[in-house]
Amino acid sequence: DAGVIQSPRHEVTEMGQEVTLRCKLISGHNSLFWYRQTMMRGLELLIYFNNNVPIDDSGMPEDRFSAKMPNASFSTLKIQPSEPRDSAVYFCASSLPSGTRNEQFFGPGTRLTVL
Amino acid sequence: TQLLEQSPQFLSIQEGENLTVYCNSSSVFSSLQWYRQEPGEGPVLLVTVVTGGEVKKLKRLTFQFGDARKDSSLHITAAQPGDTGLYLCAGGGYQKVTFGTGTKLQVIP
Numbered sequence: 001d002a003g004v005i006q007s008p009r010h011e012v013t014e015m016g017q018e019v020t021l022r023c024k025l026i027s028g029h030n031s032l033f034w035y036r037q038t039m040m041r042g043l044e045l046l047i048y049f050n051n052n053v054p055i056d057d058s059g060m061p062e063d064r065f066s067a068k069m070p071n072a073s074f075s076t077l078k079i080q081p082s083e084p085r086d087s088a089v090y091f092c093a094s095s096l097p098s099g100t101r102n103e104q105f106f107g108p109g110t111r112l113t114v115l
Numbered sequence: 116t117q118l119l120e121q122s123p124q125f126l127s128i129q130e131g132e133n134l135t136v137y138c139n140s141s142s143v144f145s146s147l148q149w150y151r152q153e154p155g156e157g158p159v160l161l162v163t164v165v166t167g168g169e170v171k172k173l174k175r176l177t178f179q180f181g182d183a184r185k186d187s188s189l190h191i192t193a194a195q196p197g198d199t200g201l202y203l204c205a206g207g208g209y210q211k212v213t214f215g216t217g218t219k220l221q222v223i224p
Contacts, residue, residue, distance in 0.1 A: 004157075033211070043158070043203065043214040056211065091157050102207040103148060106157030 002026070004094055004107035012113045018080040021110045023092035025073050032075050033104060034067055035091040043091075049075065061086075082114045118142075119206050119215035127221040131193050136218045138187045138204035146207035147180055147187045151200045158203055194222045 005024040013019055025032055033048040047057040049069045057067070064083070069075040079086055089111050093104040119140045128134055138147070146165045150158035162171050164180035164187065171178045175198075177190040187204055199222050205212040 035214075042216050045211065045214075048211055093157070102146065102205075102212045103160055103163055104158075104205075104212065105160070108155075109157050 004092060004105055006090075006092055006107035006110050008110060009108060010111045010113075012115065013082055014115050015083055016081045017114075018078065019082045019086075019112060019114075021077040021079075021090050021092075021112070023075045023077070023107060025075070025092075025094040026105055027073065028096065029094035029105070030072070030097050031095045032069060033093045033095070034075070034077050035093065036088045037091060037109070038088045046077070079112075082112075084114045087112055087114050119204055119213055121202075121204060121215040121218045123218060124216065125219050125221075127223065128194055130196060130222055130224050134191050134194060134220070136189045136191075136202055136220070138189075138215050140185050140206060142206065143184050144206035144208065145184070147184070148205045148207065148212065149178055149187070149189055150203045150205060152203060153200045158201075163207075191220075194220075196222045196224050198222050 004026055007022045031050050034046040035043050036046055037043045046059045047067045048055055052069045065079055067077045089109045091106050091109045093106040095104045119138055122137045146163055148163045149161045151161055152158040162173055162178045164171055167182045167184045169180045175192045179188050191198055202218045204215040
């Protein structure tokens, strides 16, 4: 089975441009999590979905960030307009319905650099 | 907000040494996971503990969940260079987890 797939793996863009990050879940998983990782702040949860429905977006930094899950296997995270402080590694992770065990499977990440 | 503090933040040891990493919180968690992350990759799940006092072993790694389910430890015996990485604990609640601050381990051959 393929794991969580993210694209692109690396993205370099200029301030003000729109950035779209993509994630494909593991087949059969129904929860999807978007994280951001930086040296200063560690791994931060941005938003998570359960059965395609956004459950908690309190970690989304501001209105420039938006996430969608148009179907059970795919999600996008969009930043518009991007800023240099958005530079980070963005991970998505998926999990099975498991009550409180919450074992998550991470993708390889997208390294975003905003110049 | 549930916070998970890990210590030490950084650890550099020689191959063959033993080490313990700690994960502490003031909150009670229904489960706790440990992940290892290597450079350029996403975190990979090592273990989940769910019962207070539970001990799990994974080859040279021993994981313990505190009796009150607020803390955990990871002990590595005879560390190998392949153990190098960022170790993250994650406390589970309903549907989502809170990740710890991380311990960066370097094992020198």
